[in-house]
Amino acid sequence: DGGITQSPKYLFRKEGQNVTLSCEQNLNHDAMYWYRQDPGQGLRLIYYSQIVNDFQKGDIAEGYSVSREKKESFPLTVTSAQKNPTAFYLCASSKGATIQETQYFGPGTRLLVL
């Protein structure tokens, strides 16, 4: 099956802890994205990557870090510097990063703070 997978489905973070959210795609897409969604809010862009070994900050990158060592994978780390991490995290990918490219979403990871 082609698609985007995210794991885990639910993740719990303790104070001062870094946690990593996984995102994998087998669509052979070049571009990958991370969004955060809070209740009743739209999606806000955290980071995106157009090619391997390159990524750019989105609107709310503070407290987050990413890597793009493989085309298929774009993990997101929520660091202890992110003071309000409780949210629904969505990974997306697109074939390219041009203005007409459609983004497709994974199932999401819900992060909760203990």
Add this chain to the structure above:
Amino acid sequence: QKEVEQNSGPLSVPEGAIASLNCTYSDRGSQSFFWYRQYSGKSPELIMFIYSNGDKEDGRFTAQLNKASQYVSLLIRDSQPSDSATYLCAVNMIGNSGYALNFGKGTSLLVTP
């Protein structure tokens, strides 16, 4: 500030009626527009996209774009209870780091039997 605006709703329509969802955007240079459907607790799924002024039809869905008025809408004909969801409008805008999708907060649609 580049913005995408949607009425939060809920928009309630009876089964079989036409649901009309509206979206306005601030960046006059925007070129591509997307509608996503999001069920509660799930991730967004693409319904359709539109690039040119006018109407684009796909089954029961019609997207309408008016760039002069900076307005995009989604019509759902013969609405079904399974269409009850939040509909997100997304607009591709040029930001500080290149192209990015800007999302509205979504309109909640409730189709009543």
